[in-house]
Amino acid sequence: MIAPYAVRLFCLCLASFFVVNLSAGLIVSAASRGAMRVAGTMRARVAARFLFGIRILPFALGIGAVLGLCVPSYLWFEPQATPERVGVGCLALVVLGAMSWFVAMGRVSRALVVASRCRRIWKETGHEDHLPRESSRAVVVEKDAPLLALAGILRPRLIVSRGVLCALSADQLDVAVHHENAHRVSRDNLKRLFLLMVPDSIPFVRGNGALEEAWAKFAEWAADDEAVQGDSNRAVSLASALLRVARMGAGPRLSFLHTSLVGEDRDLAARVERLLEFETVNGRPASQTRSLRLGAGFAMAALVATLLAGPAILSSVHGLLELFLH
Ligand SMILES: [Zn+2]
Numbered sequence: 001m002i003a004p005y006a007v008r009l010f011c012l013c014l015a016s017f018f019v020v021n022l023s024a025g026l027i028v029s030a031a032s033r034g035a036m037r038v039a040g041t042m043r044a045r046v047a048a049r050f051l052f053g054i055r056i057l058p059f060a061l062g063i064g065a066v067l068g069l070c071v072p073s074y075l076w077f078e079p080q081a082t083p084e085r086v087g088v089g090c091l092a093l094v095v096l097g098a099m100s101w102f103v104a105m106g107r108v109s110r111a112l113v114v115a116s117r118c119r120r121i122w123k124e125t126g127h128e129d130h131l132p133r134e135s136s137r138a139v140v141v142e143k144d145a146p147l148l149a150l151a152g153i154l155r156p157r158l159i160v161s162r163g164v165l166c167a168l169s170a171d172q173l174d175v176a177v178h179h180e181n182a183h184r185v186s187r188d189n190l191k192r193l194f195l196l197m198v199p200d201s202i203p204f205v206r207g208n209g210a211l212e213e214a215w216a217k218f219a220e221w222a223a224d225d226e227a228v229q230g231d232s233n234r235a236v237s238l239a240s241a242l243l244r245v246a247r248m249g250a251g252p253r254l255s256f257l258h259t260s261l262v263g264e265d266r267d268l269a270a271r272v273e274r275l276l277e278f279e280t281v282n283g284r285p286a287s288q289t290r291s292l293r294l295g296a297g298f299a300m301a302a303l304v305a306t307l308l309a310g311p312a313i314l315s316s317v318h319g320l321l322e323l324f325l326h
Helices: 005-039 044-077 088-125 162-167 170-185 188-197 209-228 232-247 265-277 286-308 310-322
Strands: 126-130 137-141 148-151 157-161
Touching: 005 044, 005 088, 005 209, 044 188, 044 209, 044 310, 088 126, 088 137, 088 148, 088 188, 137 162, 148 170, 148 188, 157 162, 157 170, 162 232, 170 188, 170 209, 170 232, 188 209, 209 232, 209 265, 232 265
Parallel strands: 137 157
Antiparallel strands: 126 137, 148 157
């Protein structure tokens, strides 16, 4: 297909993203078990960040390859006048790439629709109020349903039902609200949006689900740790709050973009057990801090080397892109 300059660039971007996302996605899938084992040796907050980084790495590399290599090398080395054809292989990659983006956008749209339906219901049946011991306001929904959740992506708000307010003691409510605030601080709802947005390596094949579940588990544990603040009494209060809310029955259907106090039933037993065992987790070991700094140093060195070797790299990349064109 003979295509104009901009259309060829668009096709090359989609195809390049698909190839990089697929390659990196397969490597991440192969390495995910090992990554989850390593995460198990870390503090919950560090483990959650580590697993989230690994999960979105193929997407980040794909976007980086397109914006940092594909686009500049094409604009630099591709003459505007040549009427080149987009090869059949490239077209196939474009179709696959577009499909994986459409599937991801579909996931995001469905989650947004459910979130918007919840927001409408909460607006009709709730009102803003101050909770005891809390400076920030929450939306109190006048229902008995077990509902204590954080809703919203950029400015998340606490949603709590009258049933939960009546069921929990002041201490239990305090630590449960701190748990949700910890999700707010670590922007977990925004991370959930990213997880939905990341296109699958192979369209319609949702790989790396185990990695996402592990991230969700450690994100819950991290919020538990921050709510408990190293106090065994608060740990017991949070465990009893979790059980009390869970015993209230099934909660309303929430969006994937919401974090709920008792979200995943299968993780509840492990969370309660962990809180009751309550091992005081001391600060991150120095070696781990050093390894994080070392990783950041390597990344910076790689970036500087890439910038210095820019023209040579872009020329090579352009040679590769020419494989897609005739
Ligand atoms: Zn939570």
